[in-house]
Amino acid sequence: MGLEFGIFYELSVPRPWDGESERKVYENALEQVRLADEVGFKHVWAVEHHFLEEYSHCSAPEIFLTACAAQTKNIRVGHGIVICVPEFNHPIRIAERAAVLDIVSGGRLEFGTGRSATWTELGGFGANPDETKNSWDEFVHTIPKMWTQERFGYEGEYFSMPTRAVLPKPYQKPHPPMWVAVSTPGTEMDAADRGMGALGVNFTTFKAQEERVEEYRRRIQNCNPCGEVVTDQLASANFLYCHEDSAVGVSTGRKMIGNFQYLAGQLDMAKEAYPTKGYPSPGLLAATRRQAAGPGEANEPPEGIAIGNPDQIVRELKKWEATGVDRINFILNASEIIPQDQVLESLRVFGREVIPQFEGS
């Protein structure tokens, strides 16, 4: 099956803020999602971030995704991700909210998991950066059981509960596909070992990417699944701005990427404030941002980045397809630097001229 395409939301809100700033960003995003559903995008993902001024005002993704589901017909709705750290979210509440979202969306939930990447957030909730990998692991092994077992009880390291019926159950049976965010090279193998999809594979050379995809596919064959569904899928993150005029496409896309990069650079990454083996990389799509911000040639997108005219974008995406990646999720804007009508037109042109050239879509 060929490449599938999705869209990925941080919901960044530029200063100065007024009473309408955040509402406008959410409304624009929902309008984009409705259009994306019409033109052939398969997935919409929303982050869970807290306290990240301007960069992301998306702290309740299950609510935003519910709105997305209610306003669309086919597009699948994904947590990109839900934070599996006890100080942020109790796993019972994660299981419950996800099940409700799966029900009201008619079985369209993709369940992405993660553990946060910034001191801004970890410190804000009083979470221990040394422990988040372990808590994530405990959550991804127990949440599927809450979904599939009539009653569930558990004694664990990061939470315990007496036996209860966790309700409702998700609509998809046995449960929604499970993913984990990967921001450090090699951790997609954590996904493979647990039978999970790898969301946001770190940017590297196409050759190295191909090797990692091959290793992921090999390892997942012998996985010890954390749930009852093996999601053998790799998704990559990218930026998208598609315009018939190459110069406009590339320059506008670069402006968006520069904005995104600038906002992300203001945040206190976990590693920056708190030294721990648990967070070896700078996080927040660091490698993708670096690659996207590379100098490149005038009127040409940086290698692998989906900005420019349709032909240029097809060329770069075909390279991704050749590495074996299954899906690409696009960031469409950053702090509304691109006017809404231009974002919508980019989606239309992409849907009309790029998507048909990929079999999976």
Add this chain to the structure above:
Amino acid sequence: MPRNGTLAVASVLGDAPHVLSLDQPSWELPDATCVQVNWEVYDGPALELTPPGCHPSIPPFASFFAGHYPESPVGAFSLVQARLVVRAGIRPRALCLGALCDNPAATVALREHWGFPVLDGEVDVSVRHDRTRVSGAVGGREVIEMVLPNPEVIGGSDLMTFDNLHLVRLGEPAEGAILQIDPEYAIHKAQRARPRLHLPDPQALGMRGLLQLAAPVTGFWFTADTDMVPVRFRMHPEKPAMQGTVKVDRAA
């Protein structure tokens, strides 16, 4: 876009170190023992300490840094600094607000060559098996104490230090500038602990009573070979870092 600092540069420049030229020496500083304590601070006051060319970090935090350098061209010295982590563009940097040094010759050299806002004082960095402690005093009056009790071993690659930014009067006639000081560290060993921090004099170490401690992040100490090298980058204190940063041309 991100907020800019609101430091009134002109009002503080008169007290800033005067660096006559960027033709600094290179110092090798082997077998240094360094201590870094990261501590969140309150937002509003931190903004007032941040130059307009920089952004506050989110959330703002201070990074107190001390080092004992047993070998240098001016002899052994210990240095303790109060620093505020800011953003120069997208790069995290530690704005040095003030410092104390226990070696008068080092004080002069650090101030005049690299623009450290440093004064003479008593500085002690002591490492024991169950705690590491730094104290800084002026005329016997303690102005800073950092303690790392019961530290645990961490990897050198796990930790992150920050390049310094120093607000200075540069050249003659002097103009305001920010110098980036970027030592290298070859780390031998490191340990981390939940820190204790005591700042009995909020006016000391350049904090001007504005740096208000909010919540501890972490502390660590490490041993390393490090250096002090000629300045490579300078910034305009009031222009955005992306536009106001220039590489120092050593060939000229």
